[in-house]
Amino acid sequence: MIQRWSAASIRARLTGWYALVLLAMLIVYATATYLAVRHEFLEQLDEQLHDEFEAAETRLTRTSDGRIGWREEQHHDADHEPERVFEVWAATGEQLHRSGAAVTLPPTALAAANSSYHYETVTANGERWRTLAAPVTVGGHAVVLRVSRSEERVLGQLWEVLVVLVLGLPLIVLMAGAGGYMLARRALRPIDHLASEAHRITAEQLHQRLSVPNQRDEIGRLASVINDTLARLELSFDQLRRFTADASHELRTPLAIVRGIGEAALAERRTPPEYEEALGSILEEVDRMSNLVDTLLRLSRGDAGTIRLTQEPTNLGDLAREAASSLGILAEERNQTLALDISDGPIAPVDRLVLREAVTNVLDNAIKYSPKGSTVVVRVDRMGDRAVIAVADQGPGIAPEHRDRIFDRFFRVDQSRTRNGGGAGLGLAIAKWAVEMHGGQITVQDGPRGGSEFRIVLPIAPIDPAASDRTPKTVPRGGSS
Amino acid sequence: MILTFASGTRTTASDLDNMLSVRILVVEDERKLAQVVASALQAQHYDVVIAPTGEDGFFRANAETFDLVLLDLMLPGRNGLEILQTLRKRQVQTPVLILTARDGVDDRVLGLDLGADDYLVKPFALPELLARIRALLRRGRVSDILRFKVADLELDLVTRRATRADELIDLTAREFELLEYLFRHQGHVVSRGMLAREVWKEPRRATPIDNVIDVQITRLRKKVDVEGFQRLIHTVRGVGFILREGEP
Numbered sequence: 212m213i214q215r216w217s218a219a220s221i222r223a224r225l226t227g228w229y230a231l232v233l234l235a236m237l238i239v240y241a242t243a244t245y246l247a248v249r250h251e252f253l254e255q256l257d258e259q260l261h262d263e264f265e266a267a268e269t270r271l272t273r274t275s276d277g278r279i280g281w282r283e284e285q286h287h288d289a290d291h292e293p294e295r296v297f298e299v300w301a302a303t304g305e306q307l308h309r310s311g312a313a314v315t316l317p318p319t320a321l322a323a324a325n326s327s328y329h330y331e332t333v334t335a336n337g338e339r340w341r342t343l344a345a346p347v348t349v350g351g352h353a354v355v356l357r358v359s360r361s362e363e364r365v366l367g368q369l370w371e372v373l374v375v376l377v378l379g380l381p382l383i384v385l386m387a388g389a390g391g392y393m394l395a396r397r398a399l400r401p402i403d404h405l406a407s408e409a410h411r412i413t414a415e416q417l418h419q420r421l422s423v424p425n426q427r428d429e430i431g432r433l434a435s436v437i438n439d440t441l442a443r444l445e446l447s448f449d450q451l452r453r454f455t456a457d458a459s460h461e462l463r464t465p466l467a468i469v470r471g472i473g474e475a476a477l478a479e480r481r482t483p484p485e486y487e488e489a490l491g492s493i494l495e496e497v498d499r500m501s502n503l504v505d506t507l508l509r510l511s512r513g514d515a516g517t518i519r520l521t522q523e524p525t526n527l528g529d530l531a532r533e534a535a536s537s538l539g540i541l542a543e544e545r546n547q548t549l550a551l552d553i554s555d556g557p558i559a560p561v562d563r564l565v566l567r568e569a570v571t572n573v574l575d576n577a578i579k580y581s582p583k584g585s586t587v588v589v590r591v592d593r594m595g596d597r598a599v600i601a602v603a604d605q606g607p608g609i610a611p612e613h614r615d616r617i618f619d620r621f622f623r624v625d626q627s628r629t630r631n632g633g634g635a636g637l638g639l640a641i642a643k644w645a646v647e648m649h650g651g652q653i654t655v656q657d658g659p660r661g662g663s664e665f666r667i668v669l670p671i672a673p674i675d676p677a678a679s680d681r682t683p684k685t686v687p688r689g690g691s692s
Numbered sequence: 693m694i695l696t697f698a699s700g701t702r703t704t705a706s707d708l709d710n711m712l713s714v715r716i717l718v719v720e721d722e723r724k725l726a727q728v729v730a731s732a733l734q735a736q737h738y739d740v741v742i743a744p745t746g747e748d749g750f751f752r753a754n755a756e757t758f759d760l761v762l763l764d765l766m767l768p769g770r771n772g773l774e775i776l777q778t779l780r781k782r783q784v785q786t787p788v789l790i791l792t793a794r795d796g797v798d799d800r801v802l803g804l805d806l807g808a809d810d811y812l813v814k815p816f817a818l819p820e821l822l823a824r825i826r827a828l829l830r831r832g833r834v835s836d837i838l839r840f841k842v843a844d845l846e847l848d849l850v851t852r853r854a855t856r857a858d859e860l861i862d863l864t865a866r867e868f869e870l871l872e873y874l875f876r877h878q879g880h881v882v883s884r885g886m887l888a889r890e891v892w893k894e895p896r897r898a899t900p901i902d903n904v905i906d907v908q909i910t911r912l913r914k915k916v917d918v919e920g921f922q923r924l925i926h927t928v929r930g931v932g933f934i935l936r937e938g939e940p
Contacts, residue, residue, distance in 0.1 A: 494930025501815050540907050564895055575900035
């Protein structure tokens with residue numbers, strides 16, 4: 212229902228805009244047409260007047276009694292013409308002759324004598340008349356001849372043109388709009404189809420995909436994009452589902468232990484040391500749980516993007532040294548050598564505490580999985596505009612098929628190695644999160660001396676952005692493993 | 693000034709306990725938690741008053757005199773931050789320690805800005821709560837103790853020497869700091885969380901640091917509690933560690 216409405220709304224809007232643009236264009240077109248026609252009509256009227264003026268001038272004559280009259284008595288016809296008036300004026304302004312329609316036109320200003328043709332529009336009895344007046348000589352007398360024609364017929368014709376234009380315009384727009392609407396509906400029908408298909412896909416059926424009728428047209432591209440989005444959604448849903456399942460498992464185990472200890476302790480009367488033992492062991496589990504909840508909370512805050520880093524230029528070599536000195540004691544316990552290979556510590560803008568935790572977790576991982584008496588090497592180096600912190604161990608290494616998932620939350624290569632071996636399997640997930648927050652990457656590959664090597668690559672903000680990219684870099688550093 | 697603590701009693705070594713009893717107001721609506729905190733405080737000989745609602749807490753903090761207020765933020769009736777704000781507006785300068793389940797940085801900053809003296813996130817460890825209360829009550833007093841002593845174990849902060857029965861103990865820098873921290877809280881349990889934050893300067897407790905602390909304590913114990921001497925560094929299972937004479 213809802214997607215039908217929104218599709219209809221797009222149709223309506225398309226049609227509306229289409230009609231509006233068409234209307235605007237038609238209005239301009241109609242106005243121009245009307246103005247051109249009007250100009251043409253009035254011009255014709257003037258030409259007609261001029262012709263008649265010249266014809267009248269040749270027929271004008273002075274009769275024997277000194278009056279002005281027509282050479283041939285044709286004015287009889289003219290008397291009955293309702294649209295024409297001929298007038299002859301003396302230079303003094305006195306009317307000498309008139310014939311034609313029975314209408315009194317206002318006297319011409321040209322009676323006062325002027326030499327050129329004078330066109331004028333005058334109003335008489337509510338009608339508009341077009342007049343042409345000019346001085347002529349009749350039998351040696353200078354008089355003014357005026358020929359007038361009513362504009363009513365022309366105005367009537369113009370009115371008809373206007374009516375046709377004004378009435379036809381909305382009709383055309385309406386018809387075009389209807390056509391546009393149909394076209395739009397046709398064009399949008401695949402979208403309707405797409406929408407109803409997409410509507411059927413819910414969180415439970417994220418594996419479904421939309422059908423893509425034509426890969427190359429716009430609709431096909433849209434469907435492909437939606438399908439890509441669905442694929443990504445499905446992936447993150449799966450991750451979330453796994454994460455939730457793992458998290459509840461990790462929380463359930465200590466809860467079960469706590470409950471079991473409590474129940475066993477209360478099942479029969481026990482000695483104070485036994486109670487102390489039970490309570491202490493409960494507290495240990497509680498501690499584990501609250502640590503887990505803290506970590507999960509932090510990861511989810513990281514996901515939600517509500518954690519802000521306080522980045523300042525930090526010597527990554529010093530940072531690695533701190534992590535190593537913190538954990539050195541753990542390596543000592545296992546007779547491991549913690550070797551630092553730190554050239555000139557690169558400076559990078561990082562959140563010291565967050566990044567140090569990442570390094571600490573990676574280092575802890577290396578110490579934990581490296582055999583007793585082996586060597587763990589921490590190397591801090593600069594590679595062009597990036598800094599590398601690499602931790603190489605001599606442990607069993609990580610099978611290639613696990614390398615993608617090693618940074619997943621709760622992932623453990625050895626599923627049986629759950630609680631006693633180390634942590635809840637969140638250390639590397641935290642490290643990955645921390646490194647990515649800094650715009651860096653964390654990867655794992657085969658180590659140079661067996662085992663595996665974790666590599667944290669971080670961008671070093673270029674001090675001079677102009678010089679950072681273009682200049683070819685020759686880093687004279689040999690023996691990079 | 694050099695002060696030496698001759699401590700042999702089982703009670704806390706704090707000199708505060710010898711003064712008139714210290715009154716603490718606990719504003720907390722969760723009955724169980726309020727009682728746990730109250731009984732822990734009473735075990736330290738503090739006088740405890742529980743206010744189960746925000747209104748009650750506000751009224752009491754305003755009308756009575758306390759040496760310290762433990763304030764929950766999410767309360768029925770009146771929000772903890774409002775209470776704090778109003779108290780400070782009315783010039784009630786009693787130290788306030790906020791207890792809350794919200795640990796966002798913004799919440800923390802807001803609480804401290806409104807005049808709270810310290811901040812503790814639930815679930816907190818009781819040893820840490822007690823340590824912070826002691827620190828708040830001690831505030832403003834001279835406390836630059838430079839020599840510590842428990843039984844025949846002595847620590848001199850000036851010469852940075854530790855001796856057991858006048859025999860010099862060779863300590864690394866970290867071990868010395870750890871021992872100093874235990875001395876400063878002698879007779880009180882210190883949690884791993886406190887050690888991580890105060891000695892290792894790690895803002896968060898992560899598994900590696902927990903392991904490091906355990907190993908470090910074991911090593912320190914090997915050096916301090918040598919064969920033939922009384923054990924002074926004890927582990928309280930599930931809680932933390934304590935420096936004291938006799939079994940805990």
